[in-house]
Amino acid sequence: MKFWEGIWLALLQLRAQKLKSFFTLLGVIIGVTFLISVIAIVQGMNRFVREDFATAIFGVNTLQIHRRETVQVGREDVEKRRRQARNPFLYRADADALRATVPGVWRFGYNSDAFLPEVRRGEFRRRNVRVVGGSEGYLDLQGWDIADGRAFNPLDYAYGLRVAVIGSAIAERLFPDRSPIGERIRVGPHTYTVVGTLKKQGGLLGNIRDASIVIPFPAYRGDFAVRRDVVDEIAIKFRNTREMDAGRLEVEAVLRQRHRLRPGVENDFAIESATQLLDAWQKINRILMAALPGLVSISLVVGGIVIMNIMLVSVLERTREIGIRMAIGARRRDILLQFLIESATLSVMGAAAGVVFGALLAQVVRAATPLPVSVAPWSVAVGVVLGLLVGLFFGAYPASRAARLDPIVALRYE
Amino acid sequence: MTPPNDKIILTEALTKDYELGAETVHALRGVDLVVERNEYVAIMGPSGSGKSTLLNLIGCLDTPTGGRYWLNRQEVSRLDDAELARIRNREVGFVFQTFNLLPRATALHNVELPLIYAGVPAKERRERSAVALEAVGLADRMHHRPNELSGGERQRVATARALVNNPSILLADEPTGNLDSTTSAEIMGLFDELHAKGQTILLVTHERDIAAHAHRAIQLRDGRIERDERRALAEAIR
Ligand SMILES: Nc1ncnc2c1ncn2[C@@H]1O[C@H](COP(=O)(O)OP(=O)(O)O)[C@@H](O)[C@H]1O
Numbered sequence: 054m055k056f057w058e059g060i061w062l063a064l065l066q067l068r069a070q071k072l073k074s075f076f077t078l079l080g081v082i083i084g085v086t087f088l089i090s091v092i093a094i095v096q097g098m099n100r101f102v103r104e105d106f107a108t109a110i111f112g113v114n115t116l117q118i119h120r121r122e123t124v125q126v127g128r129e130d131v132e133k134r135r136r137q138a139r140n141p142f143l144y145r146a147d148a149d150a151l152r153a154t155v156p157g158v159w160r161f162g163y164n165s166d167a168f169l170p171e172v173r174r175g176e177f178r179r180r181n182v183r184v185v186g187g188s189e190g191y192l193d194l195q196g197w198d199i200a201d202g203r204a205f206n207p208l209d210y211a212y213g214l215r216v217a218v219i220g221s222a223i224a225e226r227l228f229p230d231r232s233p234i235g236e237r238i239r240v241g242p243h244t245y246t247v248v249g250t251l252k253k254q255g256g257l258l259g260n261i262r263d264a265s266i267v268i269p270f271p272a273y274r275g276d277f278a279v280r281r282d283v284v285d286e287i288a289i290k291f292r293n294t295r296e297m298d299a300g301r302l303e304v305e306a307v308l309r310q311r312h313r314l315r316p317g318v319e320n321d322f323a324i325e326s327a328t329q330l331l332d333a334w335q336k337i338n339r340i341l342m343a344a345l346p347g348l349v350s351i352s353l354v355v356g357g358i359v360i361m362n363i364m365l366v367s368v369l370e371r372t373r374e375i376g377i378r379m380a381i382g383a384r385r386r387d388i389l390l391q392f393l394i395e396s397a398t399l400s401v402m403g404a405a406a407g408v409v410f411g412a413l414l415a416q417v418v419r420a421a422t423p424l425p426v427s428v429a430p431w432s433v434a435v436g437v438v439l440g441l442l443v444g445l446f447f448g449a450y451p452a453s454r455a456a457r458l459d460p461i462v463a464l465r466y467e
Numbered sequence: 468m469t470p471p472n473d474k475i476i477l478t479e480a481l482t483k484d485y486e487l488g489a490e491t492v493h494a495l496r497g498v499d500l501v502v503e504r505n506e507y508v509a510i511m512g513p514s515g516s517g518k519s520t521l522l523n524l525i526g527c528l529d530t531p532t533g534g535r536y537w538l539n540r541q542e543v544s545r546l547d548d549a550e551l552a553r554i555r556n557r558e559v560g561f562v563f564q565t566f567n568l569l570p571r572a573t574a575l576h577n578v579e580l581p582l583i584y585a586g587v588p589a590k591e592r593r594e595r596s597a598v599a600l601e602a603v604g605l606a607d608r609m610h611h612r613p614n615e616l617s618g619g620e621r622q623r624v625a626t627a628r629a630l631v632n633n634p635s636i637l638l639a640d641e642p643t644g645n646l647d648s649t650t651s652a653e654i655m656g657l658f659d660e661l662h663a664k665g666q667t668i669l670l671v672t673h674e675r676d677i678a679a680h681a682h683r684a685i686q687l688r689d690g691r692i693e694r695d696e697r698r699a700l701a702e703a704i705r
């Protein structure tokens with residue numbers, strides 16, 4: 054019961070002096086706010102990179118093979134860029150060889166792309182369009198769903214037909230008045246028939262897709278390719294990470310052999326996947342997480358020292374109260390406990406406020422960014438426990454000062 | 468040596484020195500005192516004669532420099548801090564001139580405090596505190612804070628607090644010192660009642676008409692007992 058009384062007293066103290074309490078607890082509040090919000094935000098970034106960003110670029114369990122790296126992680130390496138600029142092109146024959154030899158392939162596709170100044174239908178036009186020449190299975194591999202019409206069929210490929218599946222932004226712009234299916238559009242100097250439209254994706258990465266036109270690779274090869282049979286990208290999707298890792302080795306072996314690279318010579322092609330991006334993110338993540346304890350402990354220690362000072366003042370101001378309590382039978386440990394509980398309660402209240410502020414901050418970031426930020430329950434527990442420990446640690450000295458008072462001296466104080 | 472049962476207080480050559488810088492103040496210079504159950508004792512004497520010092524020693528608020536002291540057959544001068552706290556809690560009830568109530572706590576809570584430190588469960592605590600407050604005539608003031616009470620009422624709350632744990636002795640250091648004469652008479656009436664019910668009371672005062680309520684008057688001078696007079700003489704003082 055003395056325990057509850059201690060908490061009650063501390064809460065009364067808080068209520069009596071709201072503003073002073075707030076400033077007293079500012080350090081603890083800031084520390085815990087930091088803890089809660091940074092962890093929530095970093096975890097949100099983590100999830101975003103892991104689940105949305107990295108896989109949106111590379112696809113889940115997908116290897117992308119280019120003649121040079123598309124994503125460079127870390128500092129810009131000019132020398133490496135220059136070296137990779139001399140890498141040989143990838144050809145359809147390379148893709149066919151990979152498809153034939155790499156084990157565990159689930160989905161396979163390759164493509165080349167070009168940017169066109171515009172596509173047109175009568176007076177309707179859309180500028181800056183990406184034309185993608187995709188192999189059979191390309192849409193499937195990318196996970197690009199058809200909204201209207203159909204995807205490509207084997208005949209489109211076999212006869213090199215000029216058919217197109219268009220992104221939603223292009224469909225909206227060229228066909229404000231009717232369905233695009235079956236209509237003709239001018240893609241550069243050529244006329245294509247729209248057979249399907251892509252579902253709108255939106256977002257940072259989706260915008261590119263929404264403004265794309267996909268055509269079968271044979272048509273692309275005939276109409277847009279600068280170098281025939283060169284493919285810009287080969288993509289292989291596996292069922293899981295393990296098979297992807299095995300597949301990566303085989304891809305490397307096949308291409309090295311085809312490029313006649315002697316052992317010890319650097320690859321003259323790039324195999325990339327979400328793994329690289331995630332590894333890079335992990336590094337950033339680790340740095341953020343390593344800095345966090347320092348920031349949090351600095352504010353907690355500062356907060357603790359403020360609490361200690363406030364408690365010392367409080368002990369002084371309440372010397373007579375302590376004397377009264379001792380006169381009617383409080384033992385030294387009762388007094389010790391009372392002040393410990395008081396400082397711990399104060400500090401835990403500060404931590405609780407920090408949790409609230411931290412959660413609010415996380416909420417703000419969640420609303421303002423695409424990051425799926427949410428407060429980690431364990432960080433709340435850590436925050437509250439840290440608050441408790443700060444209160445106990447920095448309350449110990451004032452509390453022992455109170456407990457060591459001589460009853461008669463304390464009673465006569467003032 | 469264990470004193471017989473009926474002697475609540477027994478002191479032997481009790482001394483108390485205060486060090487004031489290089490100087491030593493001999494507040495008590497050897498006090499031998501015996502108080503039996505249900506006595507009503509007034510401790511008198513001029514200011515600075517050691518009345519409060521003696522009462523504080525008896526109440527275990529302070530420890531003697533020399534001599535021995537038994538409270539309820541237990542040698543108190545040998546006890547440690549925690550045991551002294553227990554004695555203050557269970558054996559002694561203190562009433563001070565300045566009331567010494569907790570300003571932010573209600574009357575009821577103030578009276579509850581000794582029971583809290585005695586480890587009495589909440590429900591029983593509240594009941595006993597309410598009874599103690601009723602006994603001093605404050606049933607309708609339980610939820611008032613000290614600053615909402617008159618001086619006399621505050622001293623009654625303090626008395627209720629002193630008695631709530633059924634102490635062996637009630638010690639009062641000039642309990643009427645801060646009260647006007649009408650209120651003083653009320654408080655003394657309360658003390659008389661308590662004594663009539665069997666309470667042992669030690670009362671410090673320098674007012675003769677207050678001391679006259681007691682059945683025995685001890686006169687201190689310079690830290691020594693100068694006179695110790697039983698009822699007949701106490702009557703004579705009046
Ligand atoms: N804490 C103290 N430090 C030094 N001297 C004290 C202290 N308490 C009391 N004294 C001295 O001891 C003597 C007795 O004091 P006290 O018992 O308070 O007297 P009374 O209550 O009879 O007025 C006085 O001379 C007083 O100054």
Ligand SMILES: [Mg+2]
Nearest residue numbers: 518519520640
């Ligand atoms: Mg005095």
